[in-house]
Amino acid sequence: MKGSIQKRGNTWTYIVDVGRDPQTGKRQQKTKGGFPRLKDAQLALRKLLSEIDENKYIAPSKETLAEYLEHWFTHYEKRIKVTTVCTRKYLMDKHLIKENPFSNKELSKITTRDIDAFYNLKLDEGYSTSTIRKIHQMLNQAFNQAVKWSKVTNNPVLAADPPSVKKVEMKIWSFNEIDLFLEHCKEERHHITFLLAIYTGMRRGEILGLKWSDIDFEKKTIRVQRSLSHVTNEGYILSTPKTTKSIRYVPIPKMLLDELHSHKNRQKEWNERLGPDYSDQDLVICTEMGSFQDPRNVLRVMKRIMKAANVSPIRFHDIRHTHASILISEGVDIVRVAARLGHANPKITLETYAHLISDVDNEAADIFHNALKTAREQKVSKGS
Template identity: 70%
Template sequence: MKGTVKERGNTWSYIVDIGRDPITGKRRQKTKGGFSRKKDAQAALRKIQSELDEDRFVEPSKESFSSYMEFWFTSHYQKRIKETTASSRKYLMDKHLIRENPFANKMLSKITTEDIDAFYNLKLDEEYSTSTIRKLHQLLNQAFGQAVKWKRISFNPVINADPPSVKKEEMKIWSFDEIGSFLNQCKGERHYLTFLLAIYTGMRKGELLGLQWSDIDFGKKIIRIQRSLSHIPNNGYRLSTLKTKKSKRQVPIPDFLVKALKAHRERQETQRKRLGEQYQDQDLVICTETGTFQDPRNVLRVMKRVSEAANVTPIRFHDIRHTHASILISEGVDIVKVQTRLGHSKPSITLEHYAHMMPNQDDEVADIFHNALQNSR
């Protein structure tokens, strides 16, 4: 690239062409002065010319962090993820990275790793969970990484940042007696089948509420999990695709659950005929009395009330899934089969959650090793 060195008063400056503006097509130049010696200005000029020749030159962006984040999210990031994920990430970005961020108005190119670490510490002081901070870390890393690719900055300051490790909450599960007590207390409730399905299949809450009658093969005694109920801010509830390919799966069910489903369908059909045109049939297994999407909060309210009445350990809805998996593993079911049933993307995720619950076979392993050595002699 063309460049020149000029004397200005008692100092030296360089001027170099840095190409044309990709939008306007106009010629662009970079000027830097203040060099006390001519040879220093020449050395700096050669350095930037070398970067330009090797396509390594980056002209630091003067835009603010918040304006860049808005542009990056809208023009790039949200187009590559699910609508439901985009909605939750947009909330995180707006709240934490723009409204409640000390460097929100700082120039993108001036943000340092120290700024990022101070931001994480601020969120810890504000008592946000380590899981939330990790999600913010991922957002920042992707945004700054793209800024490097777009040559707005030369280095991603998030790479060397130190986000806190995720603290896992202690897993709470029900015993066999507690499962029995809860279900006995739940009989007669409108959501009895909801909890029965959760306990006996390990399905996620969204998967249960998005289940349709067309997903159930009564002859083969199989539930095909193909979608989930999700909430989109300002748009309400809607059916969405599942998180991963492995989430789309078939779950075998026992005879008694088949009978419970058929009985539930008969009651639902009676309700549909009674309401006539007022019933909005969406083929949902779990729905409101008028056939519409069931608000998950109502399910949680029923669970809390029934749990208190049954005097069982208070757990989250997702812990019913943990209970299902833990029982299978404690009964010696192969970890890969458990992974498939739960819809985890790989066995390592299942192991990470439930390895401590696998039957202890250390003594047996010790005997196998000893016998192998004895037999080899």
């Protein structure tokens, strides 16, 4: 493959045939000018021809980012959980296509500077650092694939500087607040829902996806192996938990087993009353018709009870934090707490609850000091 060099005014320009567009079949040319000297243009031309000969040259894509993302997502969605597809699609459509100043810019012309300015724009618009990090991760995956598909030579996202995630302040209940809340929800249908959350630390979706077949009344354990999720155009479905470590056995006390027995008897009454209209799906937490329980209804009930009980307003997920915090304060080691919560790695548990185990660190320091002190004393006594 050969190229040519032409003088245009006071500068030099090279022109090279770089093959045909794989989509349109049209002949493509690479032109670059502005070289002040002939030998500068010749050097650049030789470098380009060498890249073409070694199959290292990638013709810049004329696709806009928006056009590329629509195509890329059909590939990407087959590689993620069906329950994740709708949230990722929403994130892409809203932030990377509709509300993105460079969404109509050619893919090959997008720079790291464009991306950093975009992140700053999202911060100015009031979006959380967590949301911007998710946008960053998706954009990075999209550009990585663009490199693999030879649409761009490099990924400009790699050098971008997304903001660090600011963690939401953890709020937990005291023992007194737990008692007050449970006392005020005794007559509620969701009393068992909140008992499960407080006594197991299970995630909301895991509780709402729990089946009676998951409970071993003899061994006093719950097998966590599914979660209730919402999928656009499909409604609520049962899916696999967050990670493989989320599939776990959670031991429970006899008191909770007794409450579950009572709840099961109430469900039998619903079934008998409704007959064929009752949709028995073996769910522990369900509507009086037997169908999936809308998580939003659980949150509405929780909010009402918190107000009536005059306890600190917290999120449902903070009940999980409360459960973990009590275990740690009672001396249960991090590895066991991580296994009970279904964390992918004990490191996650440690990072989340590190502030609760400072006393343990102090105790370890004393243990180390006392061990050395004892060894010295023994040495002195032997010497004497």
